[in-house]
Amino acid sequence: MDEKTDSGEGTIIAVTSTGQEMDSPMDSRFGRCTYFAIVDASGNMKPAANGAQALGNGAGIEAAKQVSDLKVGTVITGNVGPNAFRVLAAAGIKVFVGGSGTVREALEKYKQGSLTQASASTSPSHHGMGGGRRGSGQ
Numbered sequence: 001m002d003e004k005t006d007s008g009e010g011t012i013i014a015v016t017s018t019g020q021e022m023d024s025p026m027d028s029r030f031g032r033c034t035y036f037a038i039v040d041a042s043g044n045m046k047p048a049a050n051g052a053q054a055l056g057n058g059a060g061i062e063a064a065k066q067v068s069d070l071k072v073g074t075v076i077t078g079n080v081g082p083n084a085f086r087v088l089a090a091a092g093i094k095v096f097v098g099g100s101g102t103v104r105e106a107l108e109k110y111k112q113g114s115l116t117q118a119s120a121s122t123s124p125s126h127h128g129m130g131g132g133r134r135g136s137g138q
Contacts, residue, residue: 011073013039013110015103020047022104028078031060037103038070045103060084068093076106082121097122 016033018025022045027033036048048070052062060080064087067075075088076099088095096115099106109115 011041012071013074013076013107014048014067014070014072015039015099015106016075016077017047017103022107023102025102026076026078026099026106028100030075030077030080031063031084033063033077036063036067036070036072038072039103039107058083061087064088064091064093074110076110076115079122080118085118085121 015037016027016030017035017037018027018033020035020037022037024035024037027035031050032053033050034053036050037045038048039045048066050063051066052059055062060083064084067088068091072093074094074096076096078099079097080088080095085095095118096110097118098115099109101109106115
């Protein structure tokens with residue numbers, strides 16, 4: 001994860017989000033985010049509900065397929081699991097991690113080149129499923 005962002009001019013960007021507005025907080029989870037904020041090159045944003053959010057298994061894969069179907073070229077998220085990363089990479093979609101704050105703030109960090117381009121997954125499988133933690137005493 002050493003490469004830094006470029007300006008991404010002309011690229012459709014998906015930011016993982018908890019809400020439907022530019023000022024909604026980012027969701028750090030890719031596969032189980034509530035919405036994708038889809039932002040075009042002109043800065044116009046349309047929210048897209050994540051149809052994979054409630055899946056028992058395979059949420060990351062299905063979310064990656066959804067993003068690909070939306071013709072996204074870049075994803076900004078907090079973390080992405082191995083299966084989702086594999087699907088995104090196969091579709092030629094760049095993944096940038098380290099986004100935080102609101103959707104608007106994450107986009108600004110991306111434009112400034114302060115996010116890191118992921119070269120592999122940044123979280124283990126099933127990381128965003130929630131629920132209790134087993135075996136670690138947490």
